[in-house]
Amino acid sequence: MPRNPPLTATALAGLRAALPPLARHGRLSLGPAALDAALGGGLALGALHAVAETGLAAGASGVGAGFVACILGRLAGPVLWISPHADLFPAGLIRFGLDPARLLLAAPADDRAGLAAMEAGLRAGVTTVGEIGIDRIAATGRRGSAGSLGGRRLSMACLDQGAMGFLLLRRVWAGREDGAGREDCAAAFTRWCIAPAPSKGQHGEPGEPCWHLRLLAARGGAEGEWLVEPGGEDDAAPALRLAAGLGADAAGSRARAAG
Amino acid sequence: MRRLAAIWPPAPGLHEGQPLAEARAILPALDALPADPAAEREALEGLAQAAMRFTPMAAADPPDGLWLDLTGCAALWPDEAAMLAAIAAWLAIPARLALAGTTGTAWALAHAPDGPERCICSPGGEAMALARLSPALLRLSPCVVAGLRRVGLREVAILARIPRAALTARYGAEVVRRLGQALGWEEEAIAWPPPASSWEERLDFAEPAATAPAFEHALELLAGRLCARLAAASLGGLRFTATFRRTDGSTVPLAVGTARPMRDAPRLARLFAMQLDGLDPGLGIETIRFVAEAMENLAPHQALLGHGARAADLAALADSLTVRLGRGRLWRPAPRASHVPERSLGQAPPIEVSSWQAPATPRPLRLLARPQPVLVMAPVPDSPPLHFRWQGRLHLVRAASGPERIAAEWWRDGAAPDRLRDYYRIETTDGTRCWLFRAGLHGAARPPRWFLHGFFA
Numbered sequence: 001m002p003r004n005p006p007l008t009a010t011a012l013a014g015l016r017a018a019l020p021p022l023a024r025h026g027r028l029s030l031g032p033a034a035l036d037a038a039l040g041g042g043l044a045l046g047a048l049h050a051v052a053e054t055g056l057a058a059g060a061s062g063v064g065a066g067f068v069a070c071i072l073g074r075l076a077g078p079v080l081w082i083s084p085h086a087d088l089f090p091a092g093l094i095r096f097g098l099d100p101a102r103l104l105l106a107a108p109a110d111d112r113a114g115l116a117a118m119e120a121g122l123r124a125g126v127t128t129v130g131e132i133g134i135d136r137i138a139a140t141g142r143r144g145s146a147g148s149l150g151g152r153r154l155s156m157a158c159l160d161q162g163a164m165g166f167l168l169l170r171r172v173w174a175g176r177e178d179g180a181g182r183e184d185c186a187a188a189f190t191r192w193c194i195a196p197a198p199s200k201g202q203h204g205e206p207g208e209p210c211w212h213l214r215l216l217a218a219r220g221g222a223e224g225e226w227l228v229e230p231g232g233e234d235d236a237a238p239a240l241r242l243a244a245g246l247g248a249d250a251a252g253s254r255a256r257a258a259g
Numbered sequence: 260m261r262r263l264a265a266i267w268p269p270a271p272g273l274h275e276g277q278p279l280a281e282a283r284a285i286l287p288a289l290d291a292l293p294a295d296p297a298a299e300r301e302a303l304e305g306l307a308q309a310a311m312r313f314t315p316m317a318a319a320d321p322p323d324g325l326w327l328d329l330t331g332c333a334a335l336w337p338d339e340a341a342m343l344a345a346i347a348a349w350l351a352i353p354a355r356l357a358l359a360g361t362t363g364t365a366w367a368l369a370h371a372p373d374g375p376e377r378c379i380c381s382p383g384g385e386a387m388a389l390a391r392l393s394p395a396l397l398r399l400s401p402c403v404v405a406g407l408r409r410v411g412l413r414e415v416a417i418l419a420r421i422p423r424a425a426l427t428a429r430y431g432a433e434v435v436r437r438l439g440q441a442l443g444w445e446e447e448a449i450a451w452p453p454p455a456s457s458w459e460e461r462l463d464f465a466e467p468a469a470t471a472p473a474f475e476h477a478l479e480l481l482a483g484r485l486c487a488r489l490a491a492a493s494l495g496g497l498r499f500t501a502t503f504r505r506t507d508g509s510t511v512p513l514a515v516g517t518a519r520p521m522r523d524a525p526r527l528a529r530l531f532a533m534q535l536d537g538l539d540p541g542l543g544i545e546t547i548r549f550v551a552e553a554m555e556n557l558a559p560h561q562a563l564l565g566h567g568a569r570a571a572d573l574a575a576l577a578d579s580l581t582v583r584l585g586r587g588r589l590w591r592p593a594p595r596a597s598h599v600p601e602r603s604l605g606q607a608p609p610i611e612v613s614s615w616q617a618p619a620t621p622r623p624l625r626l627l628a629r630p631q632p633v634l635v636m637a638p639v640p641d642s643p644p645l646h647f648r649w650q651g652r653l654h655l656v657r658a659a660s661g662p663e664r665i666a667a668e669w670w671r672d673g674a675a676p677d678r679l680r681d682y683y684r685i686e687t688t689d690g691t692r693c694w695l696f697r698a699g700l701h702g703a704a705r706p707p708r709w710f711l712h713g714f715f716a
Contacts, residue, residue, distance in 0.1 A: 061625070061691050061693075061714045062623065062624030062625045062713075062714040062715060062716040063716050065624050065625065065716065066624055066715075066716025067716070069624075069716075078573055080576070080580075085628075086628070087625045087626055087627060087628060088592075088624070088625065088626075089600070089604065089622060089623055089624060089625060089626035089713060090592040090604065090615065091594070091603065091604070091615070091618045091622040092618075092621075092622040092623050092624035092625075092626075092713075092715065092716075093624065094615060094616075094617045094618070095617070095621065096716070099615060100592050100594075100615045101591075101612050101613060101614060101615055103591065103592055104573070104577065104589065104590075104591060104609055105589070105590055105591070105592055106580060106584060106588060106589045107584075107588050107589075108584050108588065109584070109585070109588070113583070113584055116583060117580055117583060117584060120576065120579060120580060120583065121576060121580070124572055124573075124575070124576040125572065126572075126573065126576055195689075195690070196689065196690035196691045196692065196716075197690040198657060198686065198688070198689075198690045199658070199686060199690070199692070201658050201660075201686070204658050204659065205658055205659070205660040205684075206658045206659070206660060206684055206685070206686035206692055206715075207658075209692065209715065209716045210690065211716075212690075230716070233617065
């Protein structure tokens, strides 16, 4: 009986090369080399990303929105921002490079309507940010019944249309901090958890925002955690930069077999 | 005390306004139903709608009248008397009909006590017809009528002989205006229902339809027809209504508003189809009327590459989201000229783009809809807090900057008690950056209070 030849390294590389690239719509460099490396070459465009935020008041602190605004500031085109709480204050987005004139704000009556609106936005090819309670993703994503809207549908809409989608998870799930680590967000291309960190202001004044950013999972990438600062208002600058001195070499990053 | 509002059929001894108990004493078999003015008003409007079979201009005259502008309509009958007879036969309820050249005369003749059932006043005969009638029939207010009666002005003819200036000086402009409306030197504006749009398509089902696929198909058909006409005229509509008429005569309107003028039939049909879920067809729908309103010029265009196509796509998305989420749930943020944070943000329509400028001082990313009170430990008079308690937890302050003083707008708020706000940017020990303010000043009659108003990233 003929046996399958053992897979050699070159054969494996050949097979890998024959596969379509993971990030089919290109990648965006976030700035710090360590971050881009952990992501497998940058943040995938045209994909769904899940961001959970924690802090003094999960569901109210602006760190997740700030992180998303930093990334959106480096992309072009209108942004549909869906928030049932409607508490986004656009003047505060300018310092992260996101021009509020690009924003289209939606306040759905509930999470179900919010998810439907998010899918509609992505299907229309518009960059969409959806602030959704985690429990809703769990309820709709797991059941899998016809008509249910889960992360998988959102992810498919992103990939089909090449639109960037962000799920902003604003509620801590049963005291666990890593909301984006749950299986419910498994369809997302990357999953992040972000918490505020003390800034390096002087003379007792708060300085530039500083975030403790954890990459919980990335397709074709590794995990890692970093202390980062926003890149600033100038959209030619990278989205993020490492906060000097603290974890600059991504010491916490744990390499994981890619792919 | 309950009183009679209307009596049917008329019975001797009963009259409107009579106490119910008295009426029951006269007629023990009286069957009394509570009056429902709203329903009566609605029924009257319906009657006015139906009366459009005689004239395009028919309006309700609450509580119990109808206006019909029959100018030029009598040509369809041998004479005016025949037309009135036809209207009376159609009404099939006892009604007083009066036809006159002026609204005031027609009203007076129709309401005159003991007048004939049908009454036609020939052109120019208004003054003669009204001469012997009471001024109350000119639709004057009761106190004016009482005043006229006190001085012996009991007939319109006498009233008409008095100089107008004297009447106005004594009784106000109302008497002269009403007299003018009756005798023809003054116009009266009647709230005629809006004329039917010519941008209308209707579809009558051979059999009453009750299923969504049938409606979707019908809407596609109607939208296609209407949009073809709009395209021929280079117009686009901003509002569209589809009125579903049930077999029992009741109607269900569905409406779609669009961000920019459009005449894209498939899209229009989809926007309506999205609302079909909530439609209750009852025993079946027999007619669909499809109307375009608020027309604007819309030049024919071809799909552009790049920016143009994107703008159109965004308008399409905005329309579908507006239908999906409901009115007022989709907007563009717009800056407003105000220093008060909650007033510096406005809402603009989904396709209106406004320009923003970076704020001079840092502004939060999240602004709480309503400032939330916090308990604060802060040195007087204007130092930032040392710690604060919010939602039952104590938060220690690591760094703070401020104050930034924002005064309330006296021209809007008047003398509000806490008119001064001192805002502080606070960073807690865990790194959360938030926006606190102190309302009021130390040393004032009322001690200052502290609020949490927003979060920085």
